[in-house]
Amino acid sequence: AQSVTQLDSQVPVFEEAPVELRCNYSSSVSVYLFWYVQYPNQGLQLLLKYLSGSTLVKGINGFEAEFNKSQTSFHLRKPSVHISDTAEYFCAVSDYNQGGKLIFGQGTELSVKP
Amino acid sequence: DTAVSQTPKYLVTQMGNDKSIKCEQNLGHDTMYWYKQDSKKFLKIMFSYNNKELIINETVPNRFSPKSPDKAHLNLHINSLELGDSAVYFCASSQGFADTQYFGPGTRLTVL
Numbered sequence: 001a002q003s004v005t006q007l008d009s010q011v012p013v014f015e016e017a018p019v020e021l022r023c024n025y026s027s028s029v030s031v032y033l034f035w036y037v038q039y040p041n042q043g044l045q046l047l048l049k050y051l052s053g054s055t056l057v058k059g060i061n062g063f064e065a066e067f068n069k070s071q072t073s074f075h076l077r078k079p080s081v082h083i084s085d086t087a088e089y090f091c092a093v094s095d096y097n098q099g100g101k102l103i104f105g106q107g108t109e110l111s112v113k114p
Numbered sequence: 115d116t117a118v119s120q121t122p123k124y125l126v127t128q129m130g131n132d133k134s135i136k137c138e139q140n141l142g143h144d145t146m147y148w149y150k151q152d153s154k155k156f157l158k159i160m161f162s163y164n165n166k167e168l169i170i171n172e173t174v175p176n177r178f179s180p181k182s183p184d185k186a187h188l189n190l191h192i193n194s195l196e197l198g199d200s201a202v203y204f205c206a207s208s209q210g211f212a213d214t215q216y217f218g219p220g221t222r223l224t225v226l
Contacts, residue, residue, distance in 0.1 A: 094212065098170070099162055107152075107157075
């Protein structure tokens with residue numbers, strides 16, 4: 001069965017610093033990878049997704065992620081964070097053969113300090 | 115013009131009661147989902163429906179019964195509520211299995 005591991009449960013960072021949120025998934029023949037963001041007391045919003053093609057994926061709010069098949073990783077990066085990026089970030093994998101079921105990682109709480 | 119809406123936003127009830135959560139999407143999507151987020155923020159799929167047909171049922175207790183009266187609605191009925199059912203329940207929808215899932219704002223269920 002598919003699984004997703006987010007290696008850091010909490011990432012504190014100062015405003016305007018770069019950040020990387022790490023995500024590894026268990027290997028499969030074909031997977032689709034997603035990063036979602038959850039602001040306090042809200043639903044989830046898609047940041048970006050990888051379905052195929054270029055391994056570097058750009059998303060909203062200046063985020064990007066790189067799909068690395070050999071390392072089964074899909075790390076999320078932003079070169080300069082803002083206070084407003086403070087939120088919970090979820091990495092997820094979807095196996096097309098499992099009816100679109102999203103399997104989520106445990107989440108990483110990004111805390112941006114002034 | 116909310117894409118995926120859920121009602122109610124908050125639900126507080128006693129153990130043993132029966133309650134329902136409603137979900138509606140106006141995106142014209144074919145597939146809808148229910149996810150449960152526990153107190154540690156872990157998200158796990160419960161059900162998915164495609165064109166009113168059950169596709170995924172993730173070993174959820176049969177006290178939970180989803181109902182899809184039409185493509186735009188997927189309601190969740192819970193019988194004999196237990197303390198462990200306390201969580202945030204999210205509805206989502208997508209056009210196809212590989213497409214972006216759009217999430218509702220969530221329903222926070224508290225069982226006393």
